[in-house]
Amino acid sequence: MNSYFKYILPLFITLNLCFTYAQSDFILKDDVSDKIKFDFASNLIIIPLEINGVTLSFVLDSSVSKPILFNLSQGDSLDLRNTETFYLHGLGADGRLKALKSSYNRIKVGDAVSTNKDVYVVFDSSINFTPRLGIVIHGIIGYDIFKDFVVEINYNSKYLRLHKSESYKPKSSKRWKSLPLNIYKKKPYVNAKVKIKNSETDVKLLIDTRSSDALWLFEDLENGITPIKELFFDDYLGKGLSGSVYGKRSKVKSFQLSDFILNDVNVAFPDSSTINRAKLYKDRSGSLGGGILKRFNFFFRL
Incomplete structure (x- = not known):
């Protein structure tokens, strides 16, 4: 099995489903974002992300539909405004979790910027990746990035690239x-x-x-x-x-x-x-x- 893994490691998989959006939430001036280097711990991708000018560490989560913040050690400096109570659904307990929804936040991932993004804040201190990973984790983000770009994930070299969907051209190769x-x-x-x-x-x-x-x-x-x-x-x-x-x-x-x-x-x-x-x-x-x-x-x- 190990030799087979060595064989498939260089291969690339493109996962496709095309949608049309009236406009993108994230704006990317160039066709391709620079490399976004990520940490990789316990099989999780950890990327740098800015919220209202504060740099944080977020887990890239393809299964989450909303940006969720759950470590508020820097909460006072995030300048979260326009808040209201919200309930999130997930695995465990009774399947729902009380959160705070904050609107009109500026989020930056690599070269991509959104100036009108909702962020959801949970205050349950038991939701914390930091002790397990040994890296301070402030939240998770997923769909908001994936829906606006072709997201390149290179596990070998530990980086992401964001490509504009309209200008992205997949390479033709047997690999x-x-x-x-x-x-x-x-x-x-x-x-x-x-x-x-x-x-x-x-x-x-x-x-x-x-x-x-x-x-x-x-x-x-x-x-x-x-x-x-x-x-x-x-x-x-x-x-x-x-x-x-x-x-x-x-x-x-x-x-x-x-x-x-x-x-x-x-x-x-x-x-x-x-x-x-x-x-x-x-x-x-x-x-x-x-x-x-x-x-x-x-x-x-x-």
Whole structure:
């Protein structure tokens, strides 16, 4: 398996689904932003981001539809205005979390700037990436960046580039593979296959760059998506925006994304109470996380 990973590491995948917007929230003067270097810790991408002139560290989260700030050690200097109470939905607890919505904020990512952006602030001190990563993390951002640009993620060299969608021209090469995306409620999904026992099963997975795990699957007895009895253990899977998530850890015999096949992939099966709240998209089978995504370099085109 290691030799196969070495072979696929240089490959690029372009994930496509085209939309037309009246205007972009972020403005990029040039066709391409300079390299945005990122830190990579526990399979998470951590980028520098400015809010109202203050530089912060945010996790790039392809599964989040709103910029969320949850470490307010610099809150007084952020000059957050026009606030109102708001409720966010996520994994864990009762599936919702009280937050503060602030409007008309200036956000800068690389060379891209938005001067009219909503930011959502949560005050739950238990939502904190810093102790686990050893890096101060102030929040998460995702869809707002992905919707306005072709986002190049180079895991090998640890950088992002933002490309204007209208001027981006994909390179034609056998080293590239283009895959379709499905967007549901501002979240990207991709089709894949898993083999748990002796048969393959089609799955639709949320692309989740905020997940450190390789793969999450929702148990589905009818379609054979369940951990093998002899090969799982109960475990704490992590913390969602609304609380802790528990489940089972196991392995699948193989995971296939387009033509790429990985063997003996680690998988987590979150418990059923979590699934019922998270499965807003009825066709969703689970999540594709950083443990697999880091094997590739990507261009996301929403």
